[in-house]
Amino acid sequence: MTSAVRDINTAFSSMVDAHELDMEFGIPRLPTKVDPWEEGEIPSSRCRLDRDVARALAELESSVQSALLRPAAQTKNFIWAMAGDGEIVIAIEEIAPKAYNDSPRVPNGYPRRKGLDHPVEKKKLGHPTLLDGGHARIAGEIAFDRNPKDGRLVWMLNANSGRYCAENPPSARQVDNVAERFVKLGLTVTVDYMDAE
Template structure:
């Protein structure tokens, strides 16, 4: 089975780096991609079409990773600030804008205990050509995919995993 996973999703690799503020940390929002989470992601997709929620839901980025056993985990991209300094751990999505804490967030290595991942990336809402928000998935992990980017077919297979659970995602290969 692991040989099949190597072909389908890439060989497991360790993160290129783990920052000091990430060591031993796990995002509070860490979740496994399963039927229950997929239902929630679908519900968020419906909410994202409403005027009120479209802006709130675009303001978040989610990160995901596939571990060496093929399990996909997701979390809100969280700030690396320790409680009680803040009660709000989620990192606000800033498209093209810097945030003072931008360099201190919990990245992909925190999703899988700083261990090896086959492939990792981001999930976020973006507009489609009808100005509706859609889930957009990429494999833009600077820790796991920068030096050896996954093949398009491997990214497509991750998207297929989401779609098989009912989550309508489009792939951003850039």
């Protein structure tokens, strides 16, 4: 096979792969905005979702079932986004250090308080920082919530990124496809279809 034929086969294969990703997870899109405190920032916890990360998250789920740790576990959100190539990037949703340059004490982390709002929560490192402000096919959060059947904490996954999914919400099937990716890597998630069409 000549190199020209090999190049054509590779290009065709890439087009087929991209089309399959478009169907399974949506067409890559830019965020609707990147806040000034996010520009050039990368969450310190950002990593690629692989078997090791999924195993660590599964171990965390086992570890937080005690009465002592259960409330603390429900205070953190993890954000995730799928890049154009199908790779999922994940991080703890962190407070933006750039937003607090004048403060002698920069807050760390990002507490999740259902139904409550705290001033520092306005300035966080959101989904665009996972992909350097670039394209995402689909994006959302995973966080611990109680299973109503037995009270255990379980990982809940959504695709509710305001900047990647609000204007063009993913279908329920696309959210399910992301959940399948997590499961194949070893992390069981329950899907929250809050805004899926």
